[in-house]
Amino acid sequence: MPELPEVEVTRQGIEPFVSGYRIDKIICRQKTLRWPIPYRKLQNQLQGQFVQSIQRRGKYLLFEVESGFFILHLGMSGFLRVLPEFVEPSKHDHVDWLFNSGRVLRFNDTRRFGALLWLGKEPFSHKLLSHLGMEPLDTNFNGQYLLNKSIKKKTPIKNYLMDQKIVVGVGNIYANEALFKANVHPLRAASNLSLKEYQILVKQIKNILKKAIQQGGTTLKDFSNADGKPGYFSQSLKIYGKAGSSCPTCKSPIQIIRVGQRSTYFCNHCQH
DNA sequence: AATCGCGCCTGACGGC
DNA sequence: TGCCGTCAGGCGCGAT
Numbered sequence: 001m002p003e004l005p006e007v008e009v010t011r012q013g014i015e016p017f018v019s020g021y022r023i024d025k026i027i028c029r030q031k032t033l034r035w036p037i038p039y040r041k042l043q044n045q046l047q048g049q050f051v052q053s054i055q056r057r058g059k060y061l062l063f064e065v066e067s068g069f070f071i072l073h074l075g076m077s078g079f080l081r082v083l084p085e086f087v088e089p090s091k092h093d094h095v096d097w098l099f100n101s102g103r104v105l106r107f108n109d110t111r112r113f114g115a116l117l118w119l120g121k122e123p124f125s126h127k128l129l130s131h132l133g134m135e136p137l138d139t140n141f142n143g144q145y146l147l148n149k150s151i152k153k154k155t156p157i158k159n160y161l162m163d164q165k166i167v168v169g170v171g172n173i174y175a176n177e178a179l180f181k182a183n184v185h186p187l188r189a190a191s192n193l194s195l196k197e198y199q200i201l202v203k204q205i206k207n208i209l210k211k212a213i214q215q216g217g218t219t220l221k222d223f224s225n226a227d228g229k230p231g232y233f234s235q236s237l238k239i240y241g242k243a244g245s246s247c248p249t250c251k252s253p254i255q256i257i258r259v260g261q262r263s264t265y266f267c268n269h270c271q272h
Numbered sequence: 273a274a275t276c277g278c279g280c281c282t283g284a285c286g287g288c
Numbered sequence: 289t290g291c292c293g294t295c296a297g298g299c300g301c302g303a304t
Contacts, residue, residue, distance in 0.1 A: 001297065034280075034299085059298080076297050077282080092282085111281045113298060128300090155275070164299080172297065261277070262297070 002059060002074040004136065004169025005212035005233065010080055011056045014105060017082045022050050022100040023065070030094035034075060034115045037095070041118045042070060046097075058132050058168030062123055069123040075113030081106055133166040136205050141167060143199030150198075153190040159260045160190035161205075170205065172262050173240045174212070178205045180239040185271040186257075186264050211236065239265045 002010070023046045028039045049065035056062070061072045072080075083104040089096070090108075095116060097105040107116070119126045133149075134141045149166050160166060161175045170178070179186050181204040184197060193201070215233040238248050243256035247267040257264050 003298095073298085075281090075299090109281095110283075111296090113281065153274085159275090162298090263295085 001076055001171060001173065002078065003171035003174050004056075004059060005174070005209055007059050007061060007074060007169070008056055008213050009216055010074070011054050011061055014080055014082055015054050017101070017103050018051050018063075018097075018099070018105055019054055020050065021103075023047060023097055024100055025096075025098040027096040027098070028094065029089065030112070033094065033109060033112045034073070035117065037116050038118050042116075045118055046070070057124075057129055058135075058164060059171075060129065062119075068118070068120040070116065070118050071123065071128070072107065073115040075109060075111065075115065077111040078107065078109035078114035081108070131165055132168050133164060134168070136167050136169055136202075136209055141202060141206075143195055143197075143202050146198040146202060147193070147195050150190040150193065155190055156186060156259055157184060157188045157190050157193060158186035158262075158264060161201075162260075162262075167205075169209070172264075173237070174205070174208055176240045176265050177208050177238060180266060180271060181208065183271050186259055186266050239267065241265065 026039075026042050026046050028037050028042075031037060031039075045067050046065060049067060052064040052066065054061060054063055059073060061074075062069050063072070072078075074080075083106055085102050086096070086098065086104050089106070092110045093106055093108045094112075095107040099105070107114070115128075117128075119129075123129055134145060146166070150160060153160060155163075158175050158179060161170050161178065162172065176186070178201060182197070182201040184193065184201060212233040215236065239254060242254050243265060245254055246252065247254055247270060250267065250269045252267060252269040255266055255268050257266075
């Protein structure tokens with residue numbers, strides 16, 4: 001499940017094979033992901049164009065060509081890989097970009113919650129990107145910012161952290177982990193946390209995301225091979241997916257509840 | 273305005 | 289064996 005670290009690891013992994021190369025062809029085998037893929041428009045805009053850069057904003061990847069930007073969201077189950085040459089696609093291999101190097105960038109997304117769209121020259125004014133909150137690894141993202149935005153917010157702190165209008169890139173796994181590390185109970189009202197608590201939370205969020213990126217994300221992809229394998233960060237998870245086992249700090253059993261239709265793991269003894 | 277919960281989608285898994 | 293329900297969950301959107 002791609003959150004910020006997985007998307008960033010993807011960006012870093014594909015960049016050397018994509019940036020600076022010419023797209024000779026795009027092939028879509030699937031009409032619709034989360035929304036219809038604008039195949040015709042992509043064909044017209046991308047073919048023969050050199051990729052200038054690949055950026056990340058939140059969980060979106062932005063590919064810049066001379067005539068504008070197209071964006072890719074990995075959704076829940078999406079991943080990219082780079083093939084040394086074209087080979088027959090497998091199940092759920094929906095989109096290929098063929099490069100002048102002979103390499104192929106291939107998008108696979110079992111559940112099709114992902115998105116591929118053409119945004120033109122002003123991608124950040126598009127409604128999908130314009131409302132996005134702060135980048136968590138930006139130095140401006142701090143406890144004071146989270147405190148200011150939380151005034152009158154009765155929503156549970158866990159939902160607040162996962163709200164992309166507040167801060168981008170934090171999904172279910174990393175929200176669980178950060179709250180555990182900061183000793184904050186996931187059901188606390190966002191407006192109820194002190195500046196001190198928000199400062200600690202921010203520190204933990206940055207720390208966890210950085211570490212996860214360094215370790216290749218929770219689900220690591222080998223970008224020049226067909227196979228995905230578990231990322232090293234999955235070994236560093238303290239609380240996510242560990243209902244019933246004992247808290248690494250106090251040994252009391254880890255609880256699981258539903259918060260906003262999401263599985264939420266916490267230690268009743270350590271998190272207040 | 274803020275907040276809640278639905279639906280999209282496939283596959284794995286458990287119970288009967 | 290097969291069938292059904294649940295879960296995985298990001299996120300826009302409609303309802304409240």
